[in-house]
Amino acid sequence: MTSDMATKTPVTPRRSVVETGKRALWRGVRRWESALVVVLIGALIFGSSERPNFLSPMNFFYTGLNMGEIAIMALPLTLIIMTGEIDLSVASMLGLSGTVMGVLFSNGWPIWLAMAAALVVGALGGTLNGVLVAKVGLPSIAVTIGTLTLFRGIAVILLAPRTITGFPLSLTKIGVVPIQGTQLAYSTAIFLVMAVVAGVVLHATPLGRALVAIGLQPEAAQFAGIRVNRIKIWLYVVSGVVCAFAGILLTLKNSSVSYDAGTGLELNVVAIVLFGGVSIFGGRGTVIGVVLAVAIVGALQQALTQMNVQPEVQNIVIGVLLLISVVIPNSGEAIRRIRDRARRHASTPSPRNSPNA
Amino acid sequence: MSVITAPAPAPTDRPVSRLESLLRARELGIALAIIVVFGLTTLNNHAFAHAASIQQLLNGAALIALLGVGETLVIVTRNVDLSVGSVVGLSAYIIGDLFKHNHDMSVVLGFVIAIAVGAAIGAINGLVTTVARVPSLVVTLAMLYIVRGFDGVIVNGKTIDPDSIPTAFTAVGYRTLFGIPWLAIIVAVVVAAVGYAMRSFRSSRDLYAIGSNPDAAELAGIPAGRRVFTAFLISGALAGLAGALFLALHAQIDVSGGSGYELTVVAAVVVGGVAIFGGSGTVLGAALGAVLLNTINQALVASKVSSFWNGAIAGGLLLAAIAFDRWLSLRVARSLQSAEGAHRDL
Numbered sequence: 001m002t003s004d005m006a007t008k009t010p011v012t013p014r015r016s017v018v019e020t021g022k023r024a025l026w027r028g029v030r031r032w033e034s035a036l037v038v039v040l041i042g043a044l045i046f047g048s049s050e051r052p053n054f055l056s057p058m059n060f061f062y063t064g065l066n067m068g069e070i071a072i073m074a075l076p077l078t079l080i081i082m083t084g085e086i087d088l089s090v091a092s093m094l095g096l097s098g099t100v101m102g103v104l105f106s107n108g109w110p111i112w113l114a115m116a117a118a119l120v121v122g123a124l125g126g127t128l129n130g131v132l133v134a135k136v137g138l139p140s141i142a143v144t145i146g147t148l149t150l151f152r153g154i155a156v157i158l159l160a161p162r163t164i165t166g167f168p169l170s171l172t173k174i175g176v177v178p179i180q181g182t183q184l185a186y187s188t189a190i191f192l193v194m195a196v197v198a199g200v201v202l203h204a205t206p207l208g209r210a211l212v213a214i215g216l217q218p219e220a221a222q223f224a225g226i227r228v229n230r231i232k233i234w235l236y237v238v239s240g241v242v243c244a245f246a247g248i249l250l251t252l253k254n255s256s257v258s259y260d261a262g263t264g265l266e267l268n269v270v271a272i273v274l275f276g277g278v279s280i281f282g283g284r285g286t287v288i289g290v291v292l293a294v295a296i297v298g299a300l301q302q303a304l305t306q307m308n309v310q311p312e313v314q315n316i317v318i319g320v321l322l323l324i325s326v327v328i329p330n331s332g333e334a335i336r337r338i339r340d341r342a343r344r345h346a347s348t349p350s351p352r353n354s355p356n357a
Numbered sequence: 358m359s360v361i362t363a364p365a366p367a368p369t370d371r372p373v374s375r376l377e378s379l380l381r382a383r384e385l386g387i388a389l390a391i392i393v394v395f396g397l398t399t400l401n402n403h404a405f406a407h408a409a410s411i412q413q414l415l416n417g418a419a420l421i422a423l424l425g426v427g428e429t430l431v432i433v434t435r436n437v438d439l440s441v442g443s444v445v446g447l448s449a450y451i452i453g454d455l456f457k458h459n460h461d462m463s464v465v466l467g468f469v470i471a472i473a474v475g476a477a478i479g480a481i482n483g484l485v486t487t488v489a490r491v492p493s494l495v496v497t498l499a500m501l502y503i504v505r506g507f508d509g510v511i512v513n514g515k516t517i518d519p520d521s522i523p524t525a526f527t528a529v530g531y532r533t534l535f536g537i538p539w540l541a542i543i544v545a546v547v548v549a550a551v552g553y554a555m556r557s558f559r560s561s562r563d564l565y566a567i568g569s570n571p572d573a574a575e576l577a578g579i580p581a582g583r584r585v586f587t588a589f590l591i592s593g594a595l596a597g598l599a600g601a602l603f604l605a606l607h608a609q610i611d612v613s614g615g616s617g618y619e620l621t622v623v624a625a626v627v628v629g630g631v632a633i634f635g636g637s638g639t640v641l642g643a644a645l646g647a648v649l650l651n652t653i654n655q656a657l658v659a660s661k662v663s664s665f666w667n668g669a670i671a672g673g674l675l676l677a678a679i680a681f682d683r684w685l686s687l688r689v690a691r692s693l694q695s696a697e698g699a700h701r702d703l
Contacts, residue, residue: 072362080558088620125546132676132680136680136683137678137683138679138680138683139633139634141437141623141633142627142633142675142679143676143679145620145623145624145627145675146624146672146673146675146676146679147672147673147676148620148672149624149669149675150668150669150672150673151665151672152668152672153667153668153669153670153671153672153673154668154669156665156666156667156668156669157665157666158667160665175701180609189572203563264616265499267439267498270498271498271499271502273499274495280492280494280495281492293378310509310513310514311509312505312506312508312509312512312612313396313502313506313509313510314506315502315505315506315509316502316503316506316507316510317506318502318506319499319501319502319504319506320499320503322495322498322499322502323485323495323496323499323500323503325495326489326491326492326495326499327485327489327491327494329687330489330490330491331489333490334488334489334490337490338488
C-alpha cells in the first residue's frame with residue numbers, strides 16, 4: 001500500500017498550481033499529507049523493528065481485513081464532513097444491515113436477495129438522515145445520534161439475543177482467503193476501488209467542488225446555484241448504502257451476525273477521517289489523507305497487537321495521533337497569538353481584556 | 358436549532374406574564390412528558406409507582422443527569438465534551454484501586470480525588486481547545502481515546518470487586534433520605550446550584566453570549582477563552598464526581614466502566630432542550646432530559662414490553678424531541694417578531 005500512496009501524493013501539489021486562488025489552502029493540505037506519509041513510514045519501520053515479519057504479505061492481508069469495514073465507512077463520511085455535516089449513525093447502520101441480511105437469510109431468503117434487502121435498508125436509513133438534516137433543517141450531530149440509537153434499536157428488536165450463522169462458504173471465504181493470486185483482502189480491494197471513486201468525485205468533478213463550496217460557505221453555495229439540500233440528502237443516502245454494504249462484508253467475514261455488530265465504531269470512523277486531515281467544519285480535506293490515515297491506524301494497530309498490547313491501551317496511540325493532527329497545524333498561529341498577547345500586556349493594556357476566543 | 362434569529366424590534370407594552378413564561382419554558386414540556394409516561398405506565402402496572410421502582414428510576418438517571426449538567430455548560434458555548442464517559446471510567450477505577458490498597462482511606466478523600474482527576478482532564482480539554490483554538494469535538498474525541506487508553510494501562514485486565522470498597526462509600530449508592538436516594542439528592546443539589554449560577558451570574562451569562570455569537574461576545578469584551586476553559590473544567594470535575602458515584606452505585610469497576618456514556622449524555626442534553634449549536638438551554642432541562650429518557654426505558658420494562666424495544670423507542674423519541682424543538686423555536690421566533698422584542702432563552 002505504501003508505494004501506491006507515494007505515487008499518488010504528488011497529484012495534490014500539481015493541482016495547487018492550477019487553482020491559484022486556493023493555493024494557500026492546498027499548500028496546507030499538501031503539507032499535512034506529507035506529514036501523514038512520514039508517519040506511515042515511521043509506523044512501518046516501527047512495526048518491522050518490533051517484528052521482523054511485519055511487512056510480510058500475510059500481515060498485509062490481515063491488516064486489510066481488520067480495517068476493511070471502518071475504512072469503507074470512512075469514505076462517505078469524508079464527503080459528508082466536507083460539507084460541514086456529520087453522520088454518527090454509520091456503525092449502527094452497519095449492524096442493522098448485517099442483522100436484516102442475517103434474519104432474512106435465516107428465514108429462507110436467497111442470500112443475494114437478503115443482501116439486496118440490506119442495501120435497501122441502508123438507503124432508507126440514509127434517506128431518513130438526509131431528509132431530517134437537509135429538509136427539516138435539524139443539526140446533523142443530533143439527528144444522527146438519534147438514528148444511531150434508532151437503527152441499533154431496530155437491530156435489537158429483529159435479532160437479539162440470537163446470533164445467525166451458516167452463511168454460504170462461497171461468500172464467507174472473504175474473511176479467510178485473499179483475492180486469488182494476490183495478498184489483497186476482498187474488503188481492502190473494495191476499499192481501494194471506492195477510494196479512487198471518492199477521490200475522483202471529490203477532487204475532479206463539479207460535484208466535488210460543490211461539496212467543498214458547501215462546506216466553506218453554505219449560503220454562498222446556495223446562491224451560486226448549488227442544490228445544497230439535494231446534495232446533502234444524496235450524501236446521506238450514499239452513506240447509508242455504503243455502511244449497509246460494510247455490514248454485509250462484516251457479516252460474511254465473521255460468517256455470523258448478532259445485533260451488536262460494530263457497536264461503538266462510529267467514533268473510530270470519525271477519528272480516522274479527522275486524522276486524515278478533513279476539517280470538522282467542512283470544506284477542507286482530501287481522500288488521499290483519509291486513505292493514509294486508514295493505513296497508519298491499521299499498521300499501528302497490527303504492530304501493537306503483535307506486541308500483545310491490549311486494545312484499550314492502543315486507544316492512546318489513536319487519541320494522541322488525532323490530537324496532534326489538529327494541534328500541530330494550529331500551533332504556529334497559537335504561539336504567535338500568545339506572543340502578541342504577552343507583548344501587548346507588556347506595553348499598554350488593551351481595552352479588550354482577552355483576545356482569546 | 359439555536360435561536361439566533363434577531364427579533365424585529367416591534368414596539369409593545371405588554372409585559373410577559375409569569376404564567377406565559379412558565380408555559381413557554383421548555384422544562385415544563387419535558388416535565389409533563391415525564392408525568393404522562395409515568396402516569397400511563399402506572400395505570401398499566403401499579404408497581405411502577407412503588408417507592409423501590411421510583412428509587413431505581415432516579416438512580417438510573419442520576420449519573421447521566423449529572424454529566425448532562427457539565428455537558429450543558431460546554432454545549433451552551435458552542436463546544437462539546439465527548440470525553441466524559443472515559444473520565445467516569447478512569448476516575449472510578451483510580452479511587453477503586455486506592456480503596457483496594459488503603460481500605461481505611463476516607464470516603465470524602467475518595468470523592469475529592471475523583472473530582473480532581475476529572476478536573477485535570479477537563480483542564481486539558483479546555484486548554485487545548487482555547488489555546489490552540491482547535492475544534493473541541495476533535496480534542497475531546499481524542500481525549501476519549503487517550504483517557505480510556507490510560508485507564509487500560511492502569512486497569513491492566515483487573516476488576517475492582519465490592520469487597521475492596523469500604524461500605525461507607527458504597528452506602529452513598531444505596532442509602533436513602535426520606536425515601537429519596539442519596540445519589541438523586543447529590544445530583545439535585547448540583548443541578549440546583551449550577552442552574553442558579555447559570556441564571557444569575559454574569560460570568561455564566563457570558564457562556565450563553567459566547568455560544569450565541571462567538572465573535573460578538575469577544576468584541577463585547579467577554580474573556581471567551583477563560584469562560585470556555587472554565588466550562589470544560591467544570592464538565593471534567595462533574596464527570597469525575599460521576600465516576601465516584603458510579604463506583605458507589607455499582608460497587609465494582611473494570612476497564613469498560615462508563616464507556617459509551619458520551620453520546621447518551623449528548624442525547625439527554627438535546628432532549629432537554631439545549632441547542633446543540635450553543636447559546637440556549639438550561640441545566641434543569643438537561644437533567645430532566647436524562648430523567649425522561651430513563652423513565653421511558655424503565656416504563657418499557659414495567660409495561661412488559663420487551664426491553665429489546667428500548668433503543669428503537671429512545672432513538673425515535675430523540676428525533677421527535679429535536680424536531681419538536683425546531684418547530685417550537687420557529688414558532689417562538691415568529692411570535693417574537695409579531696409581539697415583543699424581548700429575547701429569552703428557550
